[in-house]
Amino acid sequence: MDEILEILEKDGRATVEEIAKMTHRKPLEVKNAIKRYEKDGAILKYKAVINKDLIKDSDSEVRALIEVNIIPQKDLGFEKIAQRIYSFPEVTSCYLISGTYDLLVVVEGKNLHTVSNFVAEKLSCLENVRGTATHFLLKKYKEDGVILKQKPENQRIAISY
């Protein structure tokens, strides 16, 4: 992977100038490379990873992982039905999975009620959906490679040889 991507994946706020210095390239070269990645869709967007547990006034959010069993369609396989599912705004992630079920769908809602409504009224009644199993998320320990804990104090001695 290009070092530019490696840096941005860790810190989306790294500026063109900083990246240029870090990788010993010309700023214009870095700028163009980033533009190209954005255009090609290799870089989709920049966002902050937020630990919502620490935000007191945030709307409480419920997340559920839903295993979905599907009857594949002739010629289209899973594509069409997956598209119908992931187009719902409630769905934040959607994966085709090997194993005992087909799609893993991640759904977010304001509360238990909205999520179960979505499953009962929208997902389950889709024609090709054979069955679902909903798992509500209880606690997040690590997300997107980030451990969701307050950073421990730096334990290194401030000065050493």
Next chain:
Amino acid sequence: MKISKVVENMQPSGIRAFFDLVLGMKEVISLGVGEPDFVTPWQIREAGIYSLEQGFTSYTSNKGLYKLRLGIQRYLKNKYNLEYCPDEETLITAGVSEGLDLALRAIINPGDKVLIPQPSYVSYGPVTELAGGIPVYLDTSKDGFKITPKLLEKHIDKKVKAVILNYPTNPTGVSYRRKELEEINKVLLKHKILCLSDEVYGDLTYDFTHVAFPTLPKAKENTIYFNGFSKAYAMTGWRVGFVCGPKEIIAAMTKIHQYTIMCVSITSQMAAAEALVSGGKYVQQMKREYNRRRQFITGELSALGLKCMLPQGAFYVFPCIKSTGLSSMEFSRKLLDEQKVAVVPGTAFGPSGEGYIRISYASSMDNLKEALNRMRKFLEKRA
């Protein structure tokens, strides 16, 4: 007087006082740290934890766990095509520090001289003195902080027993290419001077391939090679290093080792053995990260008007601060007082470090950026 003369005369007090000042201050951004900012990779930590769960809590052989020595043999063979017998030519030590102490005590007779290029890591001189030797410091500041055959020849006499090389070098980040090392080696062989080669930063070499000293022509029988896990694997607190060398020397060192510390902690040795098996990719990841910071910080320091060469290894830059008109110590003290940024004055590494400071980039990019901002303010005030 209760304290021995040698010990009493150790360590210039000004530096100690400065260090105490830093340690006593809060909210300092410290670029004065001589160890990685990464935690030991989990896979390696896990191996240590697992060994405890399994009940590995005993002594090991004095030389160290056989499986670790075997791992070291493979590592050196793969990396440098360098062969050391795990039975007779390898000893596991509590970091390179202990290894050096053992080596000097094993080879020095009272009055023997040891050549030490300066600026140098702080322990070389004192440990030489403790072993009854006389440290002879070679000022490398005129030669781009490298020793040259000429500089060596100038200081060699019948009493010189050994030279301590350290590359990539703490505090300057300087390293040597094969050709330069070959020239040094020729001088050492000609005068039958032992080479103690501290290559603990060897895996953190950025611009060219690190050359292990014993791989040079006819050097192996004349070299004691030191390496360890602290820097490359981010394992400073585990205290594991190793020494490879001619078997008589290793045997002599093992004698002292067994009467002093007996063996390195078994937990640490277990973890180190795992580091050799699965740690390589983490070393590469950390090295890439250091490399980015290295290029970033050298560029920024030059932009601030502090001349500094691009270091070739380790995680230090050694910028020149003479343009400020301040001494190393004054610069460091004022920077700490005014901007709460800690660096190490070059003189901590010997008088030839005057006019320089050591900055460690083993610190997060955010820290580096903020520290550079503060240094900019500090310098602008003086411009």
